[in-house]
Structure formats: C-alpha cells, structure tokens
Amino acid sequence: MTQRGLDLDDIVERALGGQRRAVGRLLSVAERGGAEADRLTAALHGRSARAHIVGITGPPGSGKSTLVGRLTAAAAASGANPAVLAVDPSSPLTGGAILGDRIRIDRTGGDVFVRSIATRGHAGGLAVAVPGAIRVLDATGFDPIIIETVGVGQVEVDIAAMADTTVVVANPGTGDAVQANKAGLLEIADIFVVNKADLPEAEALRLDLERMLDLSHVTGHEAYRGRRAPIVLTESLSGTGIDELWTEIIDHRSLLDASNARQLRQLLRLRAEVEALVAGRIHRLTRAVFDSSAGERALADLASGRIDPVAAAEIILDEGTASLGS
Ligand SMILES: Nc1nc2c(ncn2[C@@H]2O[C@H](COP(=O)(O)OP(=O)(O)OP(=O)(O)O)[C@@H](O)[C@H]2O)c(=O)[nH]1
Ligand SMILES: [Mg+2]
Structure with missing residues (x-):
C-alpha cells in the first residue's frame, strides 16, 4: 500500500485514466526505486x-x-x-523536494506537465530512475x-x-x-x-x-x-x-x-536500464553478505592481515553466489 491507503494498482488506473495527480504519484514511485518501483514497471508493461x-x-x-x-x-x-522531466544530476537541491509536487508549472502561460526528478536515494540512480519516469509518462499519454x-x-x-x-x-x-x-x-x-x-x-x-x-x-x-x-x-x-x-x-x-533507428534506440535504453537494475541487485547482495557472519569473518581476516582485498572480494562473491542458489 502506498500513502493514503490507495494501492499501486488504483493509482496506475487513475493515472492511465488521465489524472495528473496520480501520474505525479507514480513518478514519485519511479523516483524512489525499490520493490514498489519494480511492481510499477510490471504494472505498466506493454503500455508504451x-x-x-x-x-x-x-x-x-x-x-x-x-x-x-x-x-x-x-x-x-x-x-x-x-511533458518535461528536469534532471539535475549534480545538485542535491533540485529534484522532488522542491519541484516534485508542483505538477503543473506555468512557465510560459501554457498547461504543461513539468516534473523534476530527484537523484538521491534511488538504488539504481538516474540510470534506473529516468527510464522509470519515462515509462510512466509514456504509458499515461504524454x-x-x-x-x-x-x-x-x-x-x-x-x-x-x-x-x-x-x-x-x-x-x-x-x-x-x-x-x-x-x-x-x-x-x-x-x-x-x-x-x-x-x-x-x-x-x-x-x-x-x-x-x-x-x-x-x-x-x-x-x-x-x-x-x-x-x-x-x-x-x-x-x-x-x-x-x-x-x-x-x-x-x-x-x-x-x-x-528502425528509434526501435534501436529504445532497445539500447532498455539494455542500459537492465544493466543498472542488475548492478543495483548485485550491490544490495554484496552489502547483505558484508552484514552476514561470513562477511564479518572476511572483514576480520582483512583487518588482521590474514587475507588481502582481492581474496576478501572472492569470498564475498562466493558467499553472494551461494546465497542466490539457496
Ligand atoms: N539574452 C537572452 N537571454 C536569455 C535567452 N534565453 C534565456 N535567457 C536568459 O538566460 C537566463 C538563464 O535561463 P534559464 O532558462 O534559466 O537557463 P537554464 O539553462 O535552464 O539554466 P539552469 O537550469 O540553471 O542550467 C535567464 O536569465 C533567461 O532569461 C535568450 O534567448 N536571450
Ligand atoms: Mg533550467
């Protein structure tokens, strides 16, 4: 469930029905990343x-x-x-916090959907957040x-x-x-x-x-x-x-x-997104191994000088791979 008791499917429904507030909420989901963003991706599949x-x-x-x-x-x-997505990769000041809720920003006297995208706090960073936001806007008719x-x-x-x-x-x-x-x-x-x-x-x-x-x-x-x-x-x-x-x-x-250049470009976009999703998962897995007893042992061995960083990396990788299979 997301905020205010509406579940994701309801918000998707409303967004697809043209409710801009709902589109804004989906963009926030895409921006945050994580499991709910993954569900959103699934919900919008085939809607491009x-x-x-x-x-x-x-x-x-x-x-x-x-x-x-x-x-x-x-x-x-x-x-x-x-629709406009404003992305500022360098500044922590821009993004959802400032512009995120201002769904309609009147910059020229028109009525255009403008949204800035925050870069902090997303597991996959911009490489996942931007395609996610594009997917929302594309599916909802922009x-x-x-x-x-x-x-x-x-x-x-x-x-x-x-x-x-x-x-x-x-x-x-x-x-x-x-x-x-x-x-x-x-x-x-x-x-x-x-x-x-x-x-x-x-x-x-x-x-x-x-x-x-x-x-x-x-x-x-x-x-x-x-x-x-x-x-x-x-x-x-x-x-x-x-x-x-x-x-x-x-x-x-x-x-x-x-x-077929536009299709090619779309495929390249998808590939880059998948690459970033995989990298994000490996990153999370690595951190989980560090937090496990095997990870703590490897760190202790590293600290005492019993093993070198490459050996530690091999241990972490082996543990991570093993935990995937279990
Ligand atoms: N002389 C002149 N000034 C312009 C023109 N277009 C924009 N400006 C001015 O340039 C300044 C920056 O404009 P913005 O549209 O905010 O530029 P931006 O590239 O979005 O700026 P950032 O988002 O900060 O990187 C403003 O003071 C504008 O009024 C133009 O065609 N001629
Ligand atoms: Mg600007």
Whole structure:
C-alpha cells in the first residue's frame, strides 16, 4: 500500500485514466526505486505508446528551461501533449523536494506537465530512475517527453543518450562550442541550438560549431549519416527560432521512424536500464553478505592481515553466489 491507503494498482488506473495527480504519484514511485518501483514497471508493461523522447542539454544558464517552456508551448499548439522531466544530476537541491509536487508549472502561460526528478536515494540512480519516469509518462499519454539536464558532464551525456533526439544548447561568446566538443556532446547531438542568438557572436558560434562538426568527422546518429546535424539559432526570450527548432525535432523523429533507428534506440535504453537494475541487485547482495557472519569473518581476516582485498572480494562473491542458489 502506498500513502493514503490507495494501492499501486488504483493509482496506475487513475493515472492511465488521465489524472495528473496520480501520474505525479507514480513518478514519485519511479523516483524512489525499490520493490514498489519494480511492481510499477510490471504494472505498466506493454503500455508504451512509444512517445518521442527529446533530450535537451547544455551548460548552466544557457537558457534550457526558457527554451523548453517555448518548445512545449509550440508542441502543445500543434496538438501534442508534451511533458518535461528536469534532471539535475549534480545538485542535491533540485529534484522532488522542491519541484516534485508542483505538477503543473506555468512557465510560459501554457498547461504543461513539468516534473523534476530527484537523484538521491534511488538504488539504481538516474540510470534506473529516468527510464522509470519515462515509462510512466509514456504509458499515461504524454508525447513528446522532454528531458532537460543541466551541465556538460558524463552523467549528462549518459542521460542525453537515453533520448531519441538529443538537442545540445550553446551560447554565443562563452566558448561553449569547445566545451561541448570536449564533453563529447558533438557525437550525441542530433540538433544544435545557439540560444541567446540576440547576443553578439551568435553567427561566430554557428560557424565554430560547423567547423568542428566538419573537422571531427562526426558521423552522428545513424539516421543522420552523411548529413551534418542542423544548427538552429534561437532567442528563447522572444520565441524567435522556436518553430524552426520544433520542425527540426519533428523531422528528426521522421528520419528515425523511416529506418528502425528509434526501435534501436529504445532497445539500447532498455539494455542500459537492465544493466543498472542488475548492478543495483548485485550491490544490495554484496552489502547483505558484508552484514552476514561470513562477511564479518572476511572483514576480520582483512583487518588482521590474514587475507588481502582481492581474496576478501572472492569470498564475498562466493558467499553472494551461494546465497542466490539457496
Ligand atoms: N539574452 C537572452 N537571454 C536569455 C535567452 N534565453 C534565456 N535567457 C536568459 O538566460 C537566463 C538563464 O535561463 P534559464 O532558462 O534559466 O537557463 P537554464 O539553462 O535552464 O539554466 P539552469 O537550469 O540553471 O542550467 C535567464 O536569465 C533567461 O532569461 C535568450 O534567448 N536571450
Ligand atoms: Mg533550467
């Protein structure tokens, strides 16, 4: 049973019936992870509507949230039912605690489902929490699902890689093109956005990005092979360029659908999720062995110098494997 006496099946039922509060509660379950999240995964199995997953990443303050607000408005205006998942892997301050209950956040005057996802306290971390949240939004009728991540680190690259279409945001006059290159974002970007194009040097940044893409021999996504990722100039404050970006996103989706690329990406997502689930289980098993008498013995032997860490690891592994079979 979850809070307020409703069981998971009831909440799933309500969420599938379109109740946004229920969707929010399912997202909390996915976010927390553990046994209830596992049950949720089972309950939603076979319910995927194959929503288009759009990843938006870029440095702090580059205008991602403003851009996403505009994009969701454009998507809604074209009849789509977008949802936004905001993921900040580095900050303990963001996440469910602050934004989690604010299911409808009015960022642009629209009525779009926006939810930020907490990264702390989930057994499998983002690698499990994000696919879980995507599964909830996909099953409950949101499309596209926009994942906004802050920063240009490895985690952001990993999250962006979960998307069908990855949009990398850069700003003029900041050295963002070089940064993006270093962070490996050129390889994962399906579309580049030069945001704050109202600032000077926007054109210079576009040329920099073009040059880097030409030089790096990036083949890009399979659907783009032989074609350079488009670069769109936007001004998120005024909305200039947003329609063009939305069109590029739709075009990319069509490209993926024309081949089996979107299915391939979905399979890669599932594989990464399963990998993280397995790793989480092994982690829990390891800790359980440490807490057992065999684990305590191994630790004592390690402390006294009777065995080395590798030997201790072998003992823990043997014990864990044995307990699986019992
Ligand atoms: N000049 C100009 N400023 C912009 C534009 N888009 C966004 N901004 C401003 O840039 C600042 C950051 O915008 P956000 O949308 O919060 O950027 P963000 O990338 O989501 O920021 P973090 O979530 O903190 O990483 C705000 O002050 C925006 O008003 C633009 O096109 N031109
Ligand atoms: Mg933001």
